Amino acid sequence: MKIYDISVPISPSLPTWPGDPAIEISMPDRIADGSVANISRLAFGVHTGTHVDAPLHFVDGAATVDAMGLDPLVGPVQVVEVSDDVTAVDAGVVAGCGLRPGVERVLFKTRNSRFWREEPLRFHGEFTAITADGAHALAQRGLKLVGIDYYSVAPFDAPTPTHQILLGAGIMALEGIDLGAVAPGEYTLMCLPLKLMGVEGAPARAILLA
Template sequence: MKIHDISLPVYEKMVGWPMDPKVKLRLKSKIESGAPCNLTKIVMSAHSGTHIDAPFHFIKKGKTVDRLPLEAFYGDAVVVELDSKDKINIRDLSALKLKGKKRVLFKTRNSSLWKNKKFIKDFVYFTEKSAEHLVKCGVKLVGIDYLSVEEYGNEKHPAHSVFLSAEVILLEGLNLLTVKPGNYTLCAFPLNLKGCDGAPVRAVLIEE
């Protein structure tokens, strides 16, 4: 058995969504200063690094993280690799046999973007039609290898709206650079943040 860590490390100055709070990890109590223990204060967005989007992120009365079924975050998953330059469209998906697949992670050129220390606006995203196609296929969890499934700057948020209104869980901020396409077991449980629109995740793929 081999375990692939597909999560991003969380640290100060890590790449994040431009409008989100910056990650801060500060030792508020230090042994070297005479305290009995080290204690870190953490400031970050619920969507920092590798995270999930709950329906409540874009749907007014959508489910929050703590109301999502835990079964969704563990089980069979397939990693598919696409050579899309800018967006994932139906033509890209039509050759894939995804009907009946519950968890699908998309490996794109995005995974090579993590080497940049600054946010890159030109990442591969889902179109509204491709999101609708995946919903029709019965996919319940969609993973992508950058910080959003959405085209940067699209204020109508069509992909998020399609996925989350259908209660498809979005797993964003994956690093699939060293992962080969194929079948795996996904384990990606979010923090149990009551009433929250998203949550950090330590996502791994288990290869038997």
């Protein structure tokens, strides 16, 4: 069995979505300073790094992360690769990307995965994302989860339609993954978000098993 860690490392140098809190990691208690143990403190938004979106993120009154449970986040998944010249995953791309019948979880590998290594300190607003008609095409397949290899399934300049379509259909979004070392194909996804109660998203550790 091979394990692919598709999570991005969280550190103060990791870019965040414009307007989101910066990442703060500190160690206020240190053995070297007389404390009995080293104890760190974390402060960042729930949509930091690799994370999941629950329907509540863009659908007021909808399900929270804890209410969705783990079923959408654990199980067979198809990794689909789109070429570097694709800057928008629209309905045509969805139709032609080779999704197998009955697939319940799909991760899109795009040119975005290179951003984690090329200029990793900069937020790349030009990332490839899923358009509204692409989201409709995915929702019609009865998926449980859709993932993409940058901070949002939706375009930077139009975040609402794609999110509302996917999340409104009860599809969880897995965002901020790194698929650079992963070939297209079939895997088992294990994605475990923090068990935060009553919120719309949560950081997660996500792996693929082959």
